[in-house]
Amino acid sequence: MSNNLSKEFNIRDYLREDLMPHFLCPGCGHGIALRALLQAVHELEISKDQLAIVSGIGCSGRVGAYIDANTFHVTHGRPLAFATGLALARPDLEVVVITGDGDSLAIGGNHLIHACRRNLKMTCMMLNNEVYGMTGGQASPTTSQTRYTTTSPKGSIEPVFDACKLAEAAGAGFVGREVTLQMPSLKNLLKKCLQYDGFSFLEVISDCTEIFGRKNQLGTSPEMILNQKSSMRPDSYGNIVDEPFRPNFMKTGVLALNERPEYSATYRQHVARQLKSKEKK
Amino acid sequence: MKEIQIRLSGTGGQGLQLSAKMLAESLIQEGCQIAQSQSYEPTSRGGLSRADLVIGDEIPDYPLVTNLSALLIMDQLAAHASTDLIQPGGLVITDSKRVEDPPKGDFNLHALPLTETALKLGSARVANIIALGAMITLRDICKPAALESAVRRNAPRAFLELNIEALKTGFEMATKLS
Amino acid sequence: MSIKYQNLQGNHACALGAIAAGCRFFAGYPITPSSEIAERMSLELPKHEGVFIQMEDEIASMGAILGASMGGVKAMTATSGPGFSLKQENIGYAAGAEIPCVIANVMRGGPSTGMPTRPAQSDLMQARWGSHGGHPLIVITPGSVREIFDETVRAFQLSEKIRTPVIVLYDEVLGHLVETLPLSGAAHKITERKWADESPETFMPYAETTDLIPPMPRPGDGYRTHTTGLTHAEDGFPTQNPETVVKAMKRMLDKFELHQSEIESYETVCCEDAEVLVMTVGISARAAKHAVKTARQEGIKAGLFRPITLWPFPEKAFKKIISKVKTVVVPEMNTGQLSLEMERLCPKKTKIKSINRIDGEAIAPKEILSLLQSVAKK
Known part of the structure; x- marks a missing residue:
């Protein structure tokens, strides 16, 4: 199968256009992340036939279906578990997991930390929009304190997860973060993820404009995305109770890079050794 | 052959499951077919433990014991748990040291110094092997040579000689009785 | 030639049956009284260049075998009561998306943690109705060690052929029972999955074929299809169109009816x-x-x-x-x-x-x- 790769990146080569118009709300950051991913795939000349996208449930989970590749839309929180089986059974595939803050930090949190620990080659792109968008805007593990959601009507009081610190502490070989405003940088980070020989985790700060933004009066979509860089994006990861809207101090870029043995290769070497010692006997 | 049912009972960690495995291996060498079952509690050491064998020319319809031809009791904890299942005239071997209050009924009871003898040989852990040796001598279950080769295959290498000695001690202990 | 015999435990027979059927991927999580299946698989699979992985939990084990199966490798997991409850959502996914897989459930006393080392037969209905949403699947209840081996082989054959999860269900007594079986070198029929081989341009992953079992697209073969737990049309993409939803469910039910003579087995x-x-x-x-x-x-x-x-x-x-x-x-x-x-x-x-x-x-x-x-x- 030819992939009809034209030299210049044309997103249409990578989308299932039959499915358009897509279901994302106007201003949603997920589309930007999708474009960045596809451009990274294009620039690395990864074959669409070899690309396997595994996604969970939620707005993030639906993004995968628009990609013209082998796409698996699985159960809530479990894309990393499915992807672990797929990547181990088929090391020839390029496995990318698209997940969300609820999908991978709440219901699927266990799979995230163990995927980080194992270091099986795959890219995990977590779209963090601070909210359960698809179910109507409930609080997630990354909803900043004081923010309004349909399940924190008087403002959230729960501390939040720093997904990147979590991933790094759990042993992920590659950890990065970027905002959707910085599209070229996001694309370059995704390229690094795809090239990394192990488990790479990328948190993408993406805006839920229609539900979360509106509820918290964060402004129009363009205002929200610009605020990712300037003053209004809350530092989700500090103690912000006293000073809820501090300028954004979140670190972006490559946050951790460790050379660790890739799990699939380690497993296969382990098996080869066993077979060899059996032959000797 | 007529179906034979055996139970080895005691507490977890006494080597009963391994003993049953060794007996089962010797039996298939002699052309029998067996069903071996177990019962244990969720602790690796201590707690009631039993290993059962149903032996015949073919695999039995019902694989669990219902009518014991031979019963080994290695601990007081197991002393009265199987009394209802012993067939009239059946063989019951108890450890004279660890079973103070043995079951009473219409069967041939032998209280043998299993643990005491094992300690004299060097380790209480071979009491089960002495018991196996005694049991197959008192009730014709399988040939001593078949059991000896099964013990040789399954015993930890470092303790192989000790296990063989224990088995032979078991044979002798029973021979003296009969 | 005299036949040689071996004494084999039920759970080991399940593992060896899976290997004989061509299973090359096992994901599991420790649970009494089924752990011997995972333990044996961790020994056997490397010998056949297969993958054994102990996952972080029961749900992940079920997810991983579905990932492996969607990748084209015959896959299985094993569990007991509490773990079986946890796997149900993904079993439903396998039923809905028609992903072949085999799940062994060694039943223990319940409810809840119950009696981990004691037998029960209390998951007979859960095996049939455990996952939400209502769907057919196959549950096999072997009655001896020999049968655990043979029926695990058949579970893979049915699963691959009919594209359905198959549950091998037996109690703790049979799981830990050791029985004598002939050491047979007989080769077992390994059922190859029906793979898509038509033009990717016109291929419909859930088409209503004459046998009602659509061929599966293998990732990497150029089909680039979509697999989802959402109700889907013949093209694999989500739909909530009432007619399409009913038609898809009807095909799934009819599939079992059409192949009933192969599925059925009794004594x-x-x-x-x-x-x-x-x-x-x-x-x-x-x-x-x-x-x-x-x-x-x-x-x-x-x-x-x-x-x-x-x-x-x-x-x-x-x-x-x-x-x-x-x-x-x-x-x-x-x-x-x-x-x-x-x-x-x-x-x-x-x-x-x-x-x-x-x-x-x-x-x-x-x-x-x-x-x-x-x-x-x-």
């Missing part, structure tokens, strides 16, 4: 003229067989009907036998699950008598025999 003992029929599975059926044979020696017209494929229930075969039967005896190690099925299938005039044990002990032959004797006296 009958002395059923020809039986007036009192024992109906049960697993270890309880072993006790029943003993009781029925003894009852026959006493002149009681007793018989045994033992489903080997429990779900879908071998309804036609059972109905042929039941017409002449006056009383059905249902021994089971739960509070009455198979007896519900008997109430559904037996004519109104048939008496149904249950024997239920929930104390972590197997039902003994004499319990069944004494009921057969008292039924015969009346």
